[in-house]
Amino acid sequence: MNTLYTITLVLHSWNRWIIMVAGILLIASAIKGLTGKSGYSLSQRRLSLIFISSLHIQLLVGLLMYFYFSPITAEALSNFGAAMKSPVLRFWSVEHAFVNILAIGLAQTGSIIVKRKDDDNAKHKSTLIWTGVAMLLILVMIPMGIMGVERPWFRF
């Protein structure tokens, strides 16, 4: 396997866990904030920063693989029409990439909206909605069988 492909694939694979843990903690903290009527805390702001930063890294590494290193997307891009007839090539070249870009856009939009709100309850509510929808899309597109494509949970 090409070295740069291996490095980016391993990075992308492990960074998915940072995204998952940060996203789940962010959703849990918003629920706790809503039910306990507590203020929007500094740790929530930090968690949101970790979530958004790890998503940006995932997007960057994903794009590098998509256009330069992945032999799978290279094959798909060389004959896009034929690739659309293969569920695996279609998953990587269209579904995984585009739905995740949409999810990252939603998470980013949500974090901007949360920052602009003054009321803590509204901050919790927006965090819950925007992060919740983004995480749902991300979860469906993680290759763990839901879309018929499976990859190792932990890549070494």
Ligand code: HEM
């Ligand atoms: C939150 C967003 C994302 C998550 C959680 C995610 C997760 C993953 C996972 C778990 C894999 C499998 C890694 C492995 O085989 O060990 C993968 C592969 C891949 N992802 Fe993503 N990804 C995300 C976003 C993106 C984006 C936005 C792009 C492209 C624009 C992208 C492009 C790819 C490519 C090209 C592969 C590798 C296909 C191959 O094996 O050659 N990903 N992704």
